[in-house]
Every structure is written in structure tokens, then in C-alpha cells.
Amino acid sequence: MKRLFVSILIFSASVPSVWANQLSQKHAKLGMECQACHINNKAVLVEDEACLVCHGPISKLVASTHRDRKPHDTAVSPNPHNSAHYGTTLSCFTCHSEHKQSEIYCHQCHAFKYKSL
Ligand code: HEC
Ligand code: HEC
Ligand code: HEC
Ligand code: HEC
Numbered sequence: 001m002k003r004l005f006v007s008i009l010i011f012s013a014s015v016p017s018v019w020a021n022q023l024s025q026k027h028a029k030l031g032m033e034c035q036a037c038h039i040n041n042k043a044v045l046v047e048d049e050a051c052l053v054c055h056g057p058i059s060k061l062v063a064s065t066h067r068d069r070k071p072h073d074t075a076v077s078p079n080p081h082n083s084a085h086y087g088t089t090l091s092c093f094t095c096h097s098e099h100k101q102s103e104i105y106c107h108q109c110h111a112f113k114y115k116s117l
Pocket of ligand 4: 046099100
């Protein structure tokens with residue numbers, strides 16, 4: 001019981017006050033409720049499924065960022081949602097964050113040109 005209380009408190013008290021340049025600003029503009037992602041009001045456990053309710057199915061997401069690209073073409077960046085190494089298996093949160101700056105995982109090794117997230 002005590003633990004439940006503490007986690008509810010954290011959920012309501014520790015919302016970052018400045019979310020400049022982040023996805024949450026774009027989502028907030030749409031009037032999205034916290035519960036759209038934090039199903040059952042849980043503070044941290046956000047699953048890919050919560051995103052795919054609106055952005056899925058995954059095939060549609062893959063199609064939205066498809067580009068014609070030959071291997072090793074440095075002018076065109078590969079589809080982040082269907083990559084050579086990982087296919088469609090990466091969790092959204094490998095790259096997208098809601099309340100902090102997103103970081104494209106691929107850029108640990110590559111320098112692709114994507115629009116800023
Ligand atoms: C309730 C529906 C809904 C949910 C849930 C949702 N989104 Fe969105 N999201 C939207 C809408 C609507 C837009 C604006 C679409 C547009 O501008 O084309 C958007 C925009 C975006 C964008 C594009 C922002 C840009 O730069 O243009 C990304 C990336 C994104 N969402 C990722 C996510 C991720 C990751 C999750 C899960 C944590 C998520 N969304 C959950 C509805 C949702
Ligand atoms: C841990 C390092 C690492 C990460 C992370 C990584 N790659 Fe790679 N990738 C490589 C290496 C090494 C090669 C082989 C060398 C080459 O061809 O550039 C490669 C090759 C590729 C190629 C074939 C070469 C080309 O330009 O056509 C593509 C496409 C590619 N990676 C896409 C991605 C994408 C998309 C991501 C993120 C989802 C990613 N990689 C993440 C290391 C990585
Ligand atoms: C490997 C990194 C990576 C992963 C994993 C990833 N994304 Fe993305 N996402 C990107 C990048 C990079 C872009 C911008 C693509 C561009 O430049 O066109 C993007 C764009 C988007 C957009 C905007 C699409 C549009 O039409 O412009 C949405 C929505 C989105 N991602 C949702 C998701 C969801 C939901 C997941 C999980 C199922 C996910 N992404 C997984 C890197 C990623
Ligand atoms: C579009 C999906 C989405 C919406 C809407 C959303 N969140 Fe989140 N939230 C996430 C994700 C994903 C994480 C995991 C950390 C991250 O990506 O920033 C998270 C993490 C958190 C955390 C844990 C602290 C942290 O930064 O890791 C808190 C607290 C939180 N959210 C509160 C809220 C509140 C309060 C609202 C409503 C005002 C809200 N969230 C709306 C997706 C969302």
C-alpha cells in the first residue's frame with residue numbers, strides 16, 4: 001500500500017517542467033492525456049503498444065518512412081523503422097523519448113541524416 005502511494009506521488013510530482021524541443025510538446029498540443037501512454041497511470045512502464053495504438057500498425061509506420069535507397073548511398077538515409085540489422089524489432093524507445101531529448105540509436109555508429117526528433 002505504501003509503495004503504491006509513493007509511486008502515485010512520484011507520478012504527479014516529478015513531471016519535468018521544461019520540455020523544450022521534445023515530443024511531449026507536439027503531443028501536448030494535440031491535447032493528449034497522460035493516460036494515452038501511461039495506461040493505468042503507471043509512471044514508467046510505457047510499451048510500444050501504447051504508441052502503436054495511434055501510429056501503428058507497424059507496417060504503416062514502416063511505409064511512412066520508406067525511401068528508395070541503394071546500399072551505401074550516403075545521400076539517402078535508411079528507413080529507421082525497418083533497418084538492415086534489426087528489421088522492425090527495435091523498441092520505439094531505442095530512439096524516441098517523450099519527456100527528454102530523443103537520441104537516434106543508429107548514430108552510435110553511423111551518421112545518417114534524419115529530421116530532428
Ligand atoms: C493518442 C494517439 C497518440 C499516441 C498514443 C502517440 N502518438 Fe505520437 N503523435 C500523434 C499525433 C496525432 C501526432 C501528430 C501527427 C502529425 O503531425 O502528422 C503525433 C506525432 C508523433 C511523432 C512525430 C513528431 C514530429 O516531429 O513530427 C512522433 C515521432 C511520435 N508521435 C511518436 C510517438 C511515440 C514514440 C509514442 C509512444 C510513446 C506516441 N507517439 C504515442 C498521436 C499519438
Ligand atoms: C554498433 C554499431 C552499429 C549500430 C548501432 C548500427 N549499425 Fe548499421 N552498420 C554497422 C556496421 C559495422 C556496418 C557495416 C559497415 C558498413 O557497411 O557501413 C553497418 C551497415 C549498415 C548498413 C549497410 C550499409 C549502407 O549504408 O547501406 C545499413 C543500411 C545500416 N547499417 C543501417 C543501420 C540503421 C538504420 C541503424 C539503426 C537502426 C544501424 N545501422 C545501427 C554498425 C552499426
Ligand atoms: C532506430 C531508431 C528508431 C526507432 C527504433 C523508432 N523510430 Fe520512429 N523515427 C525515427 C526517425 C529517425 C524518424 C524520422 C524519420 C525521417 O527522417 O523521416 C522517425 C519518425 C517517426 C514518426 C514520424 C513518421 C512520419 O511519417 O514522419 C513516428 C510517428 C514514429 N517515428 C514513431 C515510432 C514508433 C511508434 C516506434 C516504435 C514502434 C518507432 N518510431 C521506432 C527513429 C526511430
Ligand atoms: C505520448 C506518450 C506519453 C504521454 C502522452 C505522456 N508520457 Fe510520460 N512517459 C512516456 C515515455 C515513453 C516515458 C519514458 C521516458 C521518456 O521517454 O521520456 C515516460 C516517462 C514518464 C515519467 C517518468 C520520469 C521520466 O522522465 O522517465 C513520468 C513521471 C511521466 N512520464 C509523467 C507523465 C505525465 C504527468 C504525463 C501527462 C502530462 C505524461 N507523462 C504523458 C510517454 C508519455
